[in-house]
Amino acid sequence: MSRLRASGGKAVLALPMFMLLGVFFVLPIAMVLALAFKPYDPVTLTGAGYTLANFDRFLGNADHMWTMARTLGISAAATVLCIVFGFPLAWHLHGVKSGTARLWLTLVVLLPLMISLVVASFSWVLILGNNGVINVLLMKLGIIDSPIRMMNTMTGVVVVTVFSHISYAVLTIFAALENIDPSLSRAARIHGATDSQVLWRVILPLSLPGIVAGASIVFSLSMAAFVIPFLIGGGRVNVVPLLIYQYTVQFFDWPGAATLSILLLLVTLFASWLLTATAQRAMPWERPR
Secondary structure (H helix, E strand, C coil): CHHHHHHHHHHHHHHHHHHHHHHHHHHHHHHHHHHHCCCEECCCEECCCCCCHHHHHHHCCHHHHHHHHHHHHHHHHHHHHHHHHHHHHHHHHHHCCCHHHHHHHHHHHHHHHHCCHHHHHHHHHHHHCCCCHHHHHHHHCCCCCCCCCCCCCHHHHHHHHHHHHHHHHHHHHHHHHHCCCHHHHHHHHHCCCCHHHHHHHHHHHHCHHHHHHHHHHHHHHHHCCCHHHHHCCCCCCCCHHHHHHHHHHHCCCHHHHHHHHHHHHHHHHHHHHHHHHHHHHCCHHHCCC
């Protein structure tokens, strides 16, 4: 009886969270899903009945499929770079023993999250532009004769995306490193392992959960990014979120925008599941027994 009361009390405490998720997460997704099956009407925006024609016109459109592929490519590149550059930062932060130094380094890592994405993107415009800091510095050093075009390119979008999202990778990897038992590294060294062998054969495998978590967060955020492709890409780097914006605001094709949103959600979920499933095959110790 006491167990039932305890479980009932926990359910009551969790009720506000479930209501919040239901109203602001589940319900909007359900509304978008229903709208995706509505026919488009140029007068009323949505017609009567339900249809699969919206999915047919997007899945059969080569331009839209290339836009989806471009979105996947930018997100994958940003994810890989965030992990590659984020792991050394997390490893250094993990090795810092001074509490004050760790505090300041943590603030530096969190800095991209503290700055408004719009403000940060406009700052990168001043850095990556033809008259920006990078081009001016390279020309003064005599490395280049004319400015390198970095704005309105996929490269510029990837660079700013990495800056904006690398904090998530660093924090998740750092949390995984903090949970590794230091005695495992000592035991490996006692058995003759070098520092590089300890890193590659002990630390890196045990930090895979943090790497996968960080990669999933960065990839999901990159797939849904709108501000960075809009400001840094300048409309020339078309991605699915920009396409959704065009169908919503410019074309007033709300069923089409809803269809693209659902397709983007499904592709993101599938890619995240594929990443997690692949990582679990490399982590047999994490599988449930």
